Amino acid sequence: MASETIALSVVNHGARPIGDRLHEWVVTVDHKKLGILYILYALMFLVIGGIEATIMRIQLIVPHNHFVSPEVFNRMFTMHGTTMIFFVVMPFLFGFANYLVPLMIGARDMAFPRLNAFSFWLMALGGFLLYFSFVGGNGLYGAGNAPDVGWWAYAPLTSRAFSPGHSTDYWTLALLVSGFGSIGTAINIIATILCLRCPGMTLGKMPLLAWLNLVMAGMVILAVSPLTAAQMMLSIDRYLGGHFFDTQAGGSATIWMHFFWIFGHPEVYVLVIPAFAFASEIIPVFSRKPIFGYPVMVAATVCIGFVSMSVWAHHMFTIGMNSYANSFFAITTMAVGVPTGIKIFNWIGTMWGGKIEFKTPMLFCIGFLFQFLIAGLTGIMLGTAPFDWQLGGSYFVVAHFHYMIVGGILFALFGAFYYWFPKITGRMLNETLGKLHFWLLLIGFHLTFDVMHIPGLLGMPRRIYTYEPGRGWEVWNLIVTIGTFIQGIAMLLFVANLIFSYWKGLKAGNDPWDAWTLEWSVSSPPPEYNFPRIPVVKSRRPLWDIKHPEDPDWKYE
Amino acid sequence: MKCARHQKVWGRVGGPVAGVFILLAGVLLAGSQCSAASGPAIPSIFKPESTPADSIYSLSVLVLAITGLIFVIVFGLILYAVIKFRRRSDDGPEPPQVYGSNQIEIAWTVIPVLIVLVLFMATARVIHAIQDARKPDGAIEVTVIGHQFWWEIRYPELGVVTANELHVPVSDTSHPTPTFLKLLSADTDHSFWVPRLAGKTDLIPNRVNNMWIDPHETGVYVGQCAQYCGMQHAKMLLRVYVDSREQFEQWVQEEKKSAQSSDSVGEGRRIFETTPCINCHTVSGTVADGRFGPDLTHLMSRDTIASGAAENTPENLKAWIQDPDSVKPGSLMPAMKLNDHDLDALTAYLETLR
Numbered sequence: 001m002a003s004e005t006i007a008l009s010v011v012n013h014g015a016r017p018i019g020d021r022l023h024e025w026v027v028t029v030d031h032k033k034l035g036i037l038y039i040l041y042a043l044m045f046l047v048i049g050g051i052e053a054t055i056m057r058i059q060l061i062v063p064h065n066h067f068v069s070p071e072v073f074n075r076m077f078t079m080h081g082t083t084m085i086f087f088v089v090m091p092f093l094f095g096f097a098n099y100l101v102p103l104m105i106g107a108r109d110m111a112f113p114r115l116n117a118f119s120f121w122l123m124a125l126g127g128f129l130l131y132f133s134f135v136g137g138n139g140l141y142g143a144g145n146a147p148d149v150g151w152w153a154y155a156p157l158t159s160r161a162f163s164p165g166h167s168t169d170y171w172t173l174a175l176l177v178s179g180f181g182s183i184g185t186a187i188n189i190i191a192t193i194l195c196l197r198c199p200g201m202t203l204g205k206m207p208l209l210a211w212l213n214l215v216m217a218g219m220v221i222l223a224v225s226p227l228t229a230a231q232m233m234l235s236i237d238r239y240l241g242g243h244f245f246d247t248q249a250g251g252s253a254t255i256w257m258h259f260f261w262i263f264g265h266p267e268v269y270v271l272v273i274p275a276f277a278f279a280s281e282i283i284p285v286f287s288r289k290p291i292f293g294y295p296v297m298v299a300a301t302v303c304i305g306f307v308s309m310s311v312w313a314h315h316m317f318t319i320g321m322n323s324y325a326n327s328f329f330a331i332t333t334m335a336v337g338v339p340t341g342i343k344i345f346n347w348i349g350t351m352w353g354g355k356i357e358f359k360t361p362m363l364f365c366i367g368f369l370f371q372f373l374i375a376g377l378t379g380i381m382l383g384t385a386p387f388d389w390q391l392g393g394s395y396f397v398v399a400h401f402h403y404m405i406v407g408g409i410l411f412a413l414f415g416a417f418y419y420w421f422p423k424i425t426g427r428m429l430n431e432t433l434g435k436l437h438f439w440l441l442l443i444g445f446h447l448t449f450d451v452m453h454i455p456g457l458l459g460m461p462r463r464i465y466t467y468e469p470g471r472g473w474e475v476w477n478l479i480v481t482i483g484t485f486i487q488g489i490a491m492l493l494f495v496a497n498l499i500f501s502y503w504k505g506l507k508a509g510n511d512p513w514d515a516w517t518l519e520w521s522v523s524s525p526p527p528e529y530n531f532p533r534i535p536v537v538k539s540r541r542p543l544w545d546i547k548h549p550e551d552p553d554w555k556y557e
Numbered sequence: 558m559k560c561a562r563h564q565k566v567w568g569r570v571g572g573p574v575a576g577v578f579i580l581l582a583g584v585l586l587a588g589s590q591c592s593a594a595s596g597p598a599i600p601s602i603f604k605p606e607s608t609p610a611d612s613i614y615s616l617s618v619l620v621l622a623i624t625g626l627i628f629v630i631v632f633g634l635i636l637y638a639v640i641k642f643r644r645r646s647d648d649g650p651e652p653p654q655v656y657g658s659n660q661i662e663i664a665w666t667v668i669p670v671l672i673v674l675v676l677f678m679a680t681a682r683v684i685h686a687i688q689d690a691r692k693p694d695g696a697i698e699v700t701v702i703g704h705q706f707w708w709e710i711r712y713p714e715l716g717v718v719t720a721n722e723l724h725v726p727v728s729d730t731s732h733p734t735p736t737f738l739k740l741l742s743a744d745t746d747h748s749f750w751v752p753r754l755a756g757k758t759d760l761i762p763n764r765v766n767n768m769w770i771d772p773h774e775t776g777v778y779v780g781q782c783a784q785y786c787g788m789q790h791a792k793m794l795l796r797v798y799v800d801s802r803e804q805f806e807q808w809v810q811e812e813k814k815s816a817q818s819s820d821s822v823g824e825g826r827r828i829f830e831t832t833p834c835i836n837c838h839t840v841s842g843t844v845a846d847g848r849f850g851p852d853l854t855h856l857m858s859r860d861t862i863a864s865g866a867a868e869n870t871p872e873n874l875k876a877w878i879q880d881p882d883s884v885k886p887g888s889l890m891p892a893m894k895l896n897d898h899d900l901d902a903l904t905a906y907l908e909t910l911r
Contacts, residue, residue: 069886070788070789070791070886070887071788071886071887074785074788148788149785150785154745154746154784154785156744156745156746156762157745157746157785157786157787162705162744162745162787247761247762247763248762250763251763252763253746253761253762253763253764254761254764287642287652288644288651288652289651289652289653289654289655290654290655290656292655292656292657292658293656293657293658293662294656294657295657296657296662318748318756318757318758318759318783318784319759319761319766320740320758320759320761320764320766320767322688323681323684323685323688323689326684326688327677327680327681327684327685330677330680330681330684331673331677331680331681334673334676334677334680335673337669337673338666338669338670338673341665341669342662342665342666342669344631345631345661345665346657346662348631348634348635348638349655349657349658349661351635351638351639351642352638352642353642353652353653353655354642354652355642355643355644355645355649355651355652356638356639356642356643356644357643357644358643366635366639369635370632370635373628373631373632373635374628377624377627377628378624380620380624380676381617381620381621381624384616384617384620384676384679384680385680385684386612386613386616386680386683386684386687386756387613387616387617387620388756389613389687389755389756389757389758390602390610390613390617390752390756390757391602392757393748393750393757393783393784394783457601457602457603458599458600458601458602458752459599459600459601459602459750459752459779459780461748461750461781461782461783462785463785463790463791464781464790464791465791466791466792467791468779468781468794468865470598470599471598471599471600471779472599472601548651551654553654556654556656557656
């Protein structure tokens with residue numbers, strides 16, 4: 001199966017002019033090229049978002065610092081949050097989903113290739129619109145630049161009275177446009193998984209990555225719509241005389257919060273579930289065992305998908321809801337921790353009794369496991385509403401969600417990079433640089449984000465461009481900033497590894513990790529058509545069955 | 558083989574790595590307690606001085622204990638797995654391919670559900686105790702109105718209006734005199750957070766929120782706005798002065814008085830009353846009755862100006878009046894652009910507003 005290819009009667013690609021090759025990338029509808037475009041786009045914004053974070057951390061290294069003005073700082077935290085969520089993590093995850101899902105289910109492409117391309121370019125336009133605000137944000141009133149309303153853009157701060165100019169409008173439009181792209185990709189993922197699985201691959205036999213992206217896609221469709229509606233209502237308020245959120249005219253500030261967080265909470269599960277997917281593929285391969293409890297992992301994820309739609313107001317515990325509402329959201333928030341914990345136990349169960357190989361993908365996944373555990377526990381703390389009345393809106397929360405997104409999601413993403421880069425490019429990422437990247441990032445991450453919990457416990461709110469001396473916050477802020485630089489070096493090492501290995505990395509071959517899912521059965525990189533013959537599978541690990549004909553999975557599953 | 562040596566190295570590293578993390582955790586815990594203990598001005602949530610903050614503290618101890626236990630157990634399992642089940646130098650066959658275990662899955666579902674139930678019951682109890690507390694007869698009532706970027710404070714029953722620095726009487730359990738605050742906003746969202754006295758509650762325009770505090774110890778408690786409200790959110794600071802009963806009564810009596818007049822500052826007063834100052838500020842007993850900015854009747858009774866952004870000294874007052882952006886860039890008070898003589902006279906007048 002692996003060595004067959006189909007001869008393509010086209011001109012030798014290497015001889016074509018650069019203009020033609022770039023054009024091919026611009027007009028491509030191939031899921032692999034679009035996946036790579038998403039990933040490269042996200043990488044670029046990761047660096048930009050990281051610079052925004054570094055600017056903030058330098059400003060906060062000592063109290064009453066003057067590195068940047070309050071205007072610039074407030075734009076930085078708004079842009080950093082918006083960029084990282086919508087133009088880094090989401091495109092990374094959509095990129096990997098795009099690349100991997102068809103390959104892992106034995107399909108030739110996504111169900112709707114042109115919708116796929118359209119969705120990517122919408123997301124790209126969104127990113128461009130957001131950043132154009134730096135240049136074009138000056139509106140009729142000469143005020144405004146990049147948006148500075150926070151990434152949740154609470155009303156009525158976003159009304160024309162408090163945010164003149166067009167900076168808020170760039171925020172609104174960027175998210176509106178990229179939101180349609182997200183929905184397009186989600187529809188594509190669902191249709192692909194439901195309709196294009198190869199023969200023999202029932203829903204119960206497809207890789208966990210496919211299952212988790214299916215749940216993620218369903219959540220995107222449910223969650224992005226309220227955000228899109230809210231953006232439209234905000235624009236109507238700002239330009240068409242609406243008063244949805246205009247409290248001076250009887251509108252409601254809290255209704256914006258509900259709309260935003262009904263999006264915002266499922267959104268963070270949209271971000272973390274594909275990270276679970278990476279861990280669920282990588283940990284088994286490097287433990288040399290199948291995932292422990294596949295049906296329970298599926299059930300737990302679906303459960304998370306549903307329950308997480310009911311927890312949104314835990315972001316609003318302080319707005320003055322009555323005690324019954326607060327209690328409801330507290331229990332749903334704690335409840336969603338149960339299926340999440342089950343997944344952690346199942347990953348441990350996968351490693352248990354295995355023969356663990358500490359290659360770089362596995363190192364990152366172990367880091368993910370450890371950090372996701374801690375982030376989940378601080379999440380439980382925040383879910384106990386009265387505790388949140390102290391911790392919410394403080395640096396404790398900032399530490400918690402960065403622990404999730406950087407310590408959890410980004411670590412799993414790096415695991416995915418090191419694991420699938422060989423498949424995508426045909427070359428291995430350098431293992432020594434990879435280990436250096438991991439350890440440096442681990443140290444920098446913990447220095448920054450472990451310590452960051454403390455100022456929150458000592459009363460430091462978030463989104464402040466400076467702080468008062470004498471409140472006990474100074475030394476912790478200093479350490480947090482130092483960790484930022486260590487993380488920055490680690491990221492640069494990673495980028496260097498990517499570039500170096502793309503040209504000079506060891507040749508990977510089809511299956512460098514001795515893995516078991518269908519993408520490892522084709523060449524690295526795969527041919528444009530993925531599979532010369534659509535595979536037929538009998539179990540969850542088709543390559544295990546081929547490599548171990550005496551002991552195939554389908555006898556035991 | 559090269560990879561065999563690698564495996565041994567990582568195995569040996571596992572122990573020290575765990576040690577480093579435990580040390581880090583210890584440092585963090587010690588750090589949070591340490592800083593809290595070393596200064597009264599440190600707004601640590603672990604040094605509560607009022608019943609809502611106390612209840613939250615007790616709940617937090619339970620939550621930290623439970624999550625700490627979970628962490629120790631699960632991290633212990635991860636560490637054990639990573640060390641015990643690492644591939645050793647034997648290139649041997651694949652390990653037993655175990656697909657799962659229903660009994661284990663049930664066990665590690667049921668136990669977390671029980672933990673959630675316990676946690677929830679403790680949580681719901683504290684939620685109700687704080688939010689549904691009855692207001693006793695001796696309660697002080699305060700209305701706090703959030704502005705960009707200062708706090709308007711009114712005591713409707715006592716006839717007192719001030720700004721930024723809240724005075725409340727200490728409350729003892731035998732004769733409770735808690736302070737019940739009604740929270741409103743004149744513009745965007747804000748949040749009232751003084752960690753040692755209570756959790757935070759937001760001030761949301763077109764909405765009335767409520768909270769209460771009953772401080773047990775006299776002293777000054779610091780806090781600040783905890784919901785991003787615009788450019789100077791960072792300097793919308795809060796000070797709560799918990800006075801003894803006598804001090805509080807005295808303070809109320811002083812605050813109720815109108816501004817005392819003095820001819821020596823007549824020129825400054827004339828400048829104040831004939832410039833735009835009176836459009837925003839109130840000085841009771843005079844023609845100044847503006848409501849956009851803080852009430853200045855007893856400006857000199859406050860330790861800070863600009864909602865805590867600067868100490869209340871004549872130099873700072875002058876700098877603030879001449880150019881508020883030099884103290885708090887983006888605050889809504891315009892630069893008054895007075896000449897030096899007028900500025901000195903005006904400041905001398907303001908200095909008499911005790």
